[in-house]
Amino acid sequence: MSTPGFIAVTGATGAVGGRVARLLAEQGARLRLVVRDPSRAPELAGAEVARATYDDADALRAAFTGVDAVFFVSAAEHPERIRQHLTAADAIKAAGVDRVVYTSFLGAAEDCTFTLGRHHWITEQRLREHDLAFTFLRDSLYLDFMSFIAGDEGVIRGPAGDGAFAPVARDDVADAAVAVLLGLLSGHGGHEQASYDLTGARLQTFDEIAADLTALAGRPVRYERETIEQAWASREKYGAPDWEVEGWVSSYAAIGAGELAWVSDAVLRLTGHDPLTLRQLVERHPELIAGLRAGGTRT
Ligand SMILES: NC(=O)c1ccc[n+]([C@@H]2O[C@H](COP(=O)([O-])OP(=O)(O)OC[C@H]3O[C@@H](n4cnc5c(N)ncnc54)[C@H](OP(=O)(O)O)[C@@H]3O)[C@@H](O)[C@H]2O)c1
Numbered sequence: 588m589s590t591p592g593f594i595a596v597t598g599a600t601g602a603v604g605g606r607v608a609r610l611l612a613e614q615g616a617r618l619r620l621v622v623r624d625p626s627r628a629p630e631l632a633g634a635e636v637a638r639a640t641y642d643d644a645d646a647l648r649a650a651f652t653g654v655d656a657v658f659f660v661s662a663a664e665h666p667e668r669i670r671q672h673l674t675a676a677d678a679i680k681a682a683g684v685d686r687v688v689y690t691s692f693l694g695a696a697e698d699c700t701f702t703l704g705r706h707h708w709i710t711e712q713r714l715r716e717h718d719l720a721f722t723f724l725r726d727s728l729y730l731d732f733m734s735f736i737a738g739d740e741g742v743i744r745g746p747a748g749d750g751a752f753a754p755v756a757r758d759d760v761a762d763a764a765v766a767v768l769l770g771l772l773s774g775h776g777g778h779e780q781a782s783y784d785l786t787g788a789r790l791q792t793f794d795e796i797a798a799d800l801t802a803l804a805g806r807p808v809r810y811e812r813e814t815i816e817q818a819w820a821s822r823e824k825y826g827a828p829d830w831e832v833e834g835w836v837s838s839y840a841a842i843g844a845g846e847l848a849w850v851s852d853a854v855l856r857l858t859g860h861d862p863l864t865l866r867q868l869v870e871r872h873p874e875l876i877a878g879l880r881a882g883g884t885r886t
Contacts, residue, residue: 592772593617595637595651595684597675598660600627602731603690606761607658607768608634614769621650641671647678656686656771658764661707666830668703672710680717686771686779687714688764691723693784694846701841703834711782720779722767727786727847728838730754730868733796734804734879741800741808741879743793745839746818751790752847756863758871759854760785766857784851787862793842799865804879815840 594611598604599620608620612631619635622628628636637650641662651657657679662671679687695707707725714721733754737743763785770776791799793810800808813821818836825832841847854862869876 592655593619593653594768594772595619595621595654595657597621597658599629600624601660602757603761603764604658604660605629606758607764610761610765611768614765616769619650619654621647641675642667644674644678644681647675648681651679651682651684654682654684656688656768657684658768659687659689661690661692661710664703664831664834666828669706669709672706673713676710676713676717679714680719684719686720686722688722688724688767688771688778689714690760690764691725691782693725693727693786693849694841695723695725699841700837700844700846701834702830702837704841720771722771722778722780723782724760724763724767725782725784726760727753727755727784727849728842729760730756730787730863730865731872731875733865734800734869734876737797737800737808737879741804741806743797743808743810744813744818744821745793746813746815746836746843747793747839748812748843749792749794750842750845750848751792752842753786753788753790753850754796755785755787755854756868758868759858759862762858762860763854783853783857784849785853786849786851788850788864790848790850796865800876800879803866803869803876806880808879813839 594616596604596608599608600622620628621637621639623640625636625638639646639650662668691707692704695704697708767778770778797808797810822832
């Protein structure tokens, strides 16, 4: 089976990009994996590998040249993340690529509470200015991280109040990305200039998530409401820079402000399957709960 088009997949050494690359390879797509470290690129039959970081405009332009679409995975947390994203967006344009699918964030806006959501908004604006077919996957918080944030003590702490949100599994984000990329390349998808909010199937508070984790981990997990000040203080022990702590704290504050209180049916519409629940996700990836059973690190 072969799929028309040549796709550059960034972030292919990571969870979302790795699954996207594997699924596209299974569909017979021609791929170029754009990675920081080629020795860690997934081994996929026929896939080319290009080395580039989001700091390197020339390497990115070379890596994107000749492809029909780019799957642009947002960068890891970094003080220069906005500049990195703009470098990548400009390189996509400079390489003459017609289509880009970008992993954005739910409710991305210039003034959204979650500081990293603002990075996504700035990146979206730059891609809009570039006069190409774009599709933004506006992901909710990842369901995969819910066990991680409960940490060693089995306590989720944050200034989210009684706010609710619908976290989405990274596998569902990847499945949606594959559907969009294949739709764009077939010319029948109708995904051009589109934004899709990718969420789980239902809103949950952190009390409800803690109850789910309790059942799955076999140990008590609870949620402790913090004020913003308490949230900064409880994270002091990590010695992280302010911009990073602000990102962590503001993700909870965004939930408390109701900015992520949204359920979309886009995962179902794009992929044909319901979003994974936490239980289904953990059945598929038992390693996600292993840390909570044994202890972990909280942000
Ligand atoms: N919605 C949420 O809750 C949430 C939570 C966390 C992250 N995110 C965002 O979603 C993205 C994808 O998630 P994921 O779970 O797949 O992350 P992941 O497993 O950490 O993978 C991220 C991928 O992006 C690559 N990358 C990161 N910074 C880069 C840079 N400056 N230049 C080039 N490549 C870079 C990484 O390369 P290396 O393997 O070389 O590091 C890796 O391949 C993350 O990168 C982050 O922007 C969203």
